[in-house]
Amino acid sequence: MRIGIDVGGTNTDAVLLDDRAVLAAVKTSTTEDVTSGIVAAVDGLQRQRPFVPADVRAVMIGTTHFINALVEARRLAPTAAVRLSLPAGASLPPMVDWPQRLVDAISGRGYLCHGGHEFDGRHIAELDEAELRKAADEMGRAGVRSVAITSVFSPVNAEFETRAAEIIAAELPAVAISLSHEIGRIGLLERENATVINAALRELAAGIVDGLAGAIAGAGITAPLYLSQNDGTLMDVDFARRYPVATFASGPTNSMRGAAVLSGLDTCAVVDVGGTTTDVGVLRQGFPREATTDVDVAGIRTNFRMPDVLSIGLGGGSRIHDGDTVGPDSVGFELTSKALVFGGNTLTATDIAVAAGRADIGDRSLVAHLDPSLVRTALDRIASDVSDAVERMRTSAEPLPVVAVGGGSALLPDELTGAGQVHRPENYAVANAIGAAIAQIGGEVDRVYAVEPGRRETVVDEAKQEAVDRAVAAGASPASVSIVDFDEVPIPYLPGNATRIRVKAVGELRLGS
Structure with missing residues (x-):
């Protein structure tokens, strides 16, 4: 068995998997210290489907700790x-x-x-x-x-x-x-x-990795702990201590990987509607399409591995302004105290979903007074914003199926203008945690080579083998490793037949390694 956990800005989701069969799934509120929310999620799994902690072979966590610290400019070292x-x-x-x-x-x-x-x-x-x-x-x-x-x-x-x-x-x-x-x-x-x-x-x-490990150990689980990376693969805790920047986009990546498994589609657009944002990405061969340009992180241009994701300020916790404006501000993890359906005084997208009959949480009677035209206008605006985001992520005129995941995807209609039918697979609300639990181990090479005449095949083979070796060294089962992405771009303005070669290899986690 495996446990997958994804910590979002509003909710912490957790799943218990036996191979790829979902045995239990829970959604709890993210706590301010985050780790206590993880403990609550694991406790929820235990209540829903009792298990022996010793039977858990691995725990995978996708966390927002590090990107939040950068965005908020706190707890950073000199x-x-x-x-x-x-x-x-x-x-x-x-x-x-x-x-x-x-x-x-x-x-x-x-x-x-x-x-x-x-x-x-x-x-x-x-x-x-x-x-x-x-x-x-x-x-x-x-x-x-x-x-x-x-x-x-x-x-x-x-x-x-x-x-x-x-x-x-x-x-x-x-x-x-x-x-x-x-x-x-x-x-x-x-x-x-x-x-x-x-x-x-x-x-x-x-400190964070030690805290996460402590939270898992506190539940009696002694299995290895892994953290999700930006490219949909896993890293162990020692790697996470050295390279925390590799976790920045693990949330959207987990959702996309989970969407691929749940829907059976390995090439599609994925719309992940969370509590704070909606993330739209594209899957190719079951893995997120990577950004090919510089990625802006908290106002800083970077070029490390990041998925090509478009995020808009729209989610279940988004505030409704003047009827036809949704977000971008959100009540976040305070949804259960501020939304109308929970006895609060803030009109949120969740209240709209409940009033429209698309969701059944909280107390429906607390939104019975909402004007039907306001509800309809807000839902139309949400559908329009998401349709625009999907269209912006398309790179060709080819039809691109749309898979909706995340707890907030109840806000979406069954069809999106210009995109057609919206697929909602079983367990879509916890696709992010499933994506974390089924993540694989990867290795990548991205380098400029001077390719001598007649040696192209040799250079390409060397690059592929190095990517495979890196995946195995990171903990992948050698027999399962395969090349999932390959780019070869000649650089004409440099001498010596300069060519940039990028190779990505992935394989199944070698449990007990």
């Missing part, structure tokens, strides 16, 4: 960014495009040092170790507790980042160090930004 690029790359210092409030929240400091590579691995300049030791001394005196190291074209050659980390660790042994070639893709500033974000969250990650 962080320094070290860029190995001189004499090049000095015109735009680290964090140049960050919102000032986030720079202040991490007490951000930037250091430019000699080093870096050309795309083919040649040195821009040699590493200046004395320069790095001087920077480390300044960091120590400034109270820096986490360091992000970025080198030009480090995804091609990471030697300077690795050596710089050794030097700084020797000078500042208590400091956490994040390396950009392990986090971001080609593109210096965006990769650096992602690495700085990761570094700022490292301290928080240790």
Whole structure:
């Protein structure tokens, strides 16, 4: 058996699975400290379908802890960014495009040092170790507790980042160090930004992961704990401590993976209506379509793995304004105290769904006074907003089935203009938790190669094998690993037949590994 848990802004969902059969499913309110909400969800599973904790082989959690900490600019560690690029790359210092409030929240400091590579691995300049030791001394005196190291074209050659980390660790042994070639893709500033974000969250990650593990252990479960990543795969707790940035979009990703399993459709648009937002994404071969452009996270441009998701401020907790405006503000996890159907005084989308007979929660008599025209107008506005979002996510004229999941999907009609019938599979309300529970282990390679004449097939095979090896090293069963995504893009403005190759491999989790 497995337990999948997804922590959203409004609800915490949990499922108990035997293989892919759903034995129990619960939806509880997300608590302010989050971990107590997880404990309540596991207790709810136990009440619904009693199980022996020792029979649980793995627990998978998708959490909003880390993205919330960044957006709210709280509990972030004092962080320094070290860029190995001189004499090049000095015109735009680290964090140049960050919102000032986030720079202040991490007490951000930037250091430019000699080093870096050309795309083919040649040195821009040699590493200046004395320069790095001087920077480390300044960091120590400034109270820096986490360091992000970025080198030009480090995804091609990471030697300077690795050596710089050794030097700084020797000078500042208590400091956490994040390396950009392990986090971001080609593109210096965006990769650096992602690495700085990761570094700022490292301290928080240790405490949160320990808290999640404690919550699971408190329920008597000794099985391994995994966290969901942005690309629909899993990472163990040690990986999560080092790379908290990899969890940022795990919620929408879990919902899309769950929608694929529940609906049997591996290529479709998924509309996940939660309590606070509606997330619209596209599945290809059962996995979320990844963003091909820079992704904005809390006002910061990044280029690490993120699903291509369009989020709009519409959910079950959305406030209704002047009859025809829904959201974008939401009562969030206070829905059960503020919505009319629960005795509150705030008109929400949930009240509209209950008044229209699309949902049966709370006390229906408390919304009996609502004007039918107001209810109809609000539902039409919701359908229109979601239809527009689905249309914006289409990349071709090909028909794209729509699968609705999430507790708030009761707000949607049976058909959407321009998109046709809306599929609502069984257990759609907890698709996110199911997606977490059935997630696989992945490995990815994204690198620029100098492809010599006649060696293309060899280079491609090497890249694919490296992706497979990474998936196996992360805990995938070797026999189950397959290549699910492959991109090959020649870069004509660079010499040496430069080609960017991206390969993604996934496999089933090797339980007990």
